[in-house]
Amino acid sequence: MLNLSEEGLLFLVRNYYDVFIVVVFSIGVTFLVSKIAWRSLDMTTTSYRGGGIPGRLGLPFVGETLSLLSATSSIKGCYEFVRLRRTWHGKWFKTRIFGQIHVFVPSTEGARAIFSDDFAKFNKGYVKSMADCVGEKSLLCVPHEDHKRIRRLLSEPFSMNSLSTFVQKFDKMLCRELKKLEGGGKSFAVLDFSMKITFDAMCNMLLSVTDDSLLRKIDKDCTAVSDAMLTFPYMIPGTRYYKGIKARRRLMETFKDIIGRRRSGKESAGDFLQSMLERDSYPPNEKLQDSEIMDNLLTLIIAGQTTTSAAVMWSVKFLDENREAQERLREEQLSIARARPDGASATLEDFKNMPYCLKVVKETLRISNVLLWFPRVALSDCTIEGFEIKKGWHVNIDATCIHNDPDLYAEPMQFNPSRFDEMQKPYSFIPFGSGPRTCLGMNMAKLTMLVFLHRLTSRYRWTVDDLDTSLAKNAHIPRLRSGCPITLRAL
């Protein structure tokens, strides 16, 4: 047996210390790598123990990010990433994206648990690029107390009854624009049409901006801001983030000018902005600072335009594929249009009394899932439906999965507005979310769709000129790549 004395050991260390360091270093690295690999493997297989959620976390940081990016840039859209994992792992699954663990929550019980504890046990994750783009005072970024106050003050102009003027203006604008397209039988993309008209109507309602060159300038800048919201936040010229931040600065200047003219008395209007400025003399918790007004003007435009236009586009597509529903809708709309005195414009009351049209709107929102899932972060360890969620994990309320669940909706892929004859189970219909963050523009979005469907079906028939069902690439809101081109024919 080899018997090393203390001197012998010292001799070896002194003369071979470089080899010694390499050996110790290698053992250390091997130990660390195997520990990380074991942890990943452990996380991957926790599904098979109590409370664990199935799923693959993959390598540290990278996880399954590349698969998500690849689905997002394909014509199947980013939900394909979720759909595939659900077929592999079951309804509940977890994954790792950009270094964060995400759990997709597929049930009404899960949605209830998260929505009812929003801000207390869950919150929106802080995304720097988003806060830089829409502003720190945006409803999407402010902490709980500010959120409650800002939301309360912003809400009134978006209540059903306050939207009466919006409805009448939008109706007139829509009739004029559709008339232009009816002659000549020219094909146009519904998506482009609805993007422009919803934007113009929103700017009119919020700021009374009607000048076309100013509208196009604001529209271009809002698109740049919206494109920069989920990017790497580095000011490198040419990047989407850089262009978005520059666009935000221009928009803030424009809003500041308009506010300045209103305060100096040079201009006045009966719009959303005016109703906010009229609070100038109120106590601090009853009014908004200018930065709060401006950040939220931008937020409202960005949150409202793409969502509403995508929903309008899908309603046209679904009604084209479901002629029975289209005819039933047309009958209802013609009877409303005929009941109005000749030349009279549509009123808010007309739109409150269109039961079938409202069901078409709901069914469109259920199937199209304009917002696919709603992200939150767990603020502490918790358990939902027996599944353990750790503090810091992202939980995504998967509205798409809930809306497509055959236990909640028979033949879920069938477009069937009459399914809304029956009452929905709680948290089974959540296109506008729920709880303290429920969509602020919900009434406005529904009314926009009702007005659009009223005018389209009571005055026209249409043919869809491109039946391709591919989705637009790199879009977080699902929409057809073709934009759904149609040709109108007057009735």
Ligand code: HEM
């Ligand atoms: C069909 C159209 C629309 C859909 C499907 C939709 C959907 C949603 C959903 C699901 C949320 C909640 C997200 C979450 O919980 O994380 C939300 C929030 C919001 N929406 Fe909408 N939206 C639409 C149109 C609009 C319009 C027209 C506006 C304004 C003009 C608007 C303004 C907002 C705002 C400001 C929030 C944030 C509310 C808060 O955090 O308190 N949305 N929307």
